[in-house]
Amino acid sequence: MTTRRAAYEARQRRRANLLAGGSTAVVLILLIVLVPLAPGWEGVQASFFNAEIFARTFPDLLSAFLINIAIFAWSVPLIAALGLAIALARGARAPVLFPLRIFGAIYVDLFRGIPVVLLVYLVGFGIPGLGLPRPWNSPYIWGTVALVLTYSAYVAEVLRSGIESIHESQRNAAVCLGLSERDTMRYVVLPQAIRRVVPANMNMLVALQKDVALLSFIGPVEILRQAGIFKSLLANFTPYVAAAVIFLCVTVPATRYADYLMNRDRNART
């Protein structure tokens, strides 16, 4: 036996599915039919969507992508640690820590203000240029430093806004229980603040994943550089499309997974 409401909702769902399916079909048909009708389509297809070149370059691009993943993987913990340290420095209340607070403020202003590319060049060529011996002048090391400087400044700001969004009454409750300032931050404020800024930090990670490619300017042959090499050897842009596909295969599931985690977190507590 279906209730009146269940029957109504089933009708509504059917209607919504029909509409969604119909409009998607129309858009797809328009794309598939109309785009190839454009006068330049053949040229675009040959230089951006060349199946043979795609297949030929894909494996090398994939192995170049391992470099992106490696740089990303060792940057993230460094960014998290430094970002947290800067956020805490900026929030330091004790007067003796004033220099720390000033330092935090300057750090954040400076490294958020400089374009990443510039920093990659400056740090990547500049610091090794001071005369460091190998392997300490490696572009991998100093390129990573540039990324960490920029991204930790952003992460510090995100974390600080998270910390400040935690209501004063939470601190009060902790203080009244006798918790030290440190423990209050560590056990009460930070865990809540970090949870609150997960979405913002996820965006940061996706941006970082793309900005890793900037290290190619100072030498490392990561995926975008590899695609650029193929482009110039083959005079064809398809390798870039292949690289984009590889990027999407990582970033789309990553963002979806983060969404899922956050939803689960929310659902678990209601």
Added chain:
Amino acid sequence: MKTFLTATLLTLTASGAFAAGHCSAGKTLTEGTLTIATGNPAYYPWVIDDAPEAKQGFEAAVAYAIAAEMGFADNAVTWVRTSFDEAIQPGAKNFDLNMQQFSITADRDRVVDFSAPYYTAPQAVMTTVEAVDAGAKPTMESLKAMKWGVVASTTALPVVTETIQPTQSPLVYDDNANITAAMQAGQIDAALFDLPTALFTAAVLMDNGVVLGQFDASAAESPDQFGALMPEGSALKECVDEALAALTASGELAAIEAEWLQAAVGVPLIK
């Protein structure tokens, strides 16, 4: 009969615009003008002072010689600037010819057209005084042990990875300036350029640059040859090839090369 008529007609139309009837009539972007593209910026010794109009520099001189051969007076040549990407992207192009040390390769030739080669470039190794002091020699064995850097859009990378086969994987950069920076930062020991570029970079851009040696271009299986790039299926190719053939036959091309690229002699061959 019909062919004869067409030919007469063509000759008639052409003679309106040119001193002599010529094959390029009706095939250029703008009638009566030859539009040539170069890099942005264009480098010594290919174009001097980034001013191709001055006819100074190897490619600028070759461009004007080709134009003259095709019947264009100097003032009928217009210059535009393109990047490498603009030269190969699909769609209409804004140049008749593009000359910026494009190496002729089979893969590229499928997408665009190349003229006959106007220069066969020996590949040369640039390194630093410090590396030479440390024992770098123009031998394959010595080259293998070096840390290499190359420019991404050149054909130098396959030469390094396939011919030299260094023990460490090469680093890749956008342009000569970045190679210079990396070399000065001690991140790479050696870079592979065409010889004229290597000489210029070592002498002008670097404080401590040295050209260690050159590969014998005539010995290479597929030597690095520069050709003028044209849009795929360009009707102009025939005329340009004709002009280059004439310039080669008359010795003019060799004279231009001798004038602008003479410093190339005296660099040791790599063994």
Added chain:
Amino acid sequence: MPEPRLALRGVKKSFGDVEVLHGIDLAVNPGEMVCLIGASGSGKSTLLRCMNGLEPVDDGEVRLDGVDIAEPGFDLAPIRQKIGIVFQSFNLFPHMTAYDNVALAPRRVLAEDARTRIEALFERFGLAAHMGKYPDQLSGGQQQRVAVIRALAMRPQTMLFDEITSALDPELVDEVLDVLRSLRDDGMTMVLATHEMGFARELADRICFMDKGVIAEEGAPDLIFSTPQRERTKQFLASVLR
């Protein structure tokens, strides 16, 4: 006469230019239960927060077991565990289970794994089944009881309660008041700000009526409720008892 557990003398407190406490004198004896009543904004919460040092006092003394904790620069940390406070809105830590909310301070401050003691507290206040739940999985009354347990887990000698029932649905008020009754039976020293007049009359040893930052009238519940001396007290009681 024993030494009072808590003794305030001439306590003054201003927020900016506005003085909200104008010299409060109050002594609370061990095991005594004092109820603060008074109109909204009369200074009840502020007074409670001054008692445990959460708000620094501008002038006057706050003596806890004879030690003046209001002295400027006094290190309050060791005092906190002697005096617990529960607020109107629950202030549980939302990212921790009820158990972890309670266990945090004993573990960090007393360096004690108080598991059995904490479980006994949950048991005693009827929450044994809810230890693993997060605050937003608990009703308001349950949350408030967890907040009380959290304060008790530090083994305080004095407890302050700031209108701990006023954010609750009426049917949940009783379960929280039962907790207070039970603490009263233990002989806990307590100061409550409350709007529950019936409860205050039933259990308090003493009622302090606050008006505009002073204790306008104080005395045994029966006296205050049946024969208030001050006009303001009469008006206030008339308005709340109706």
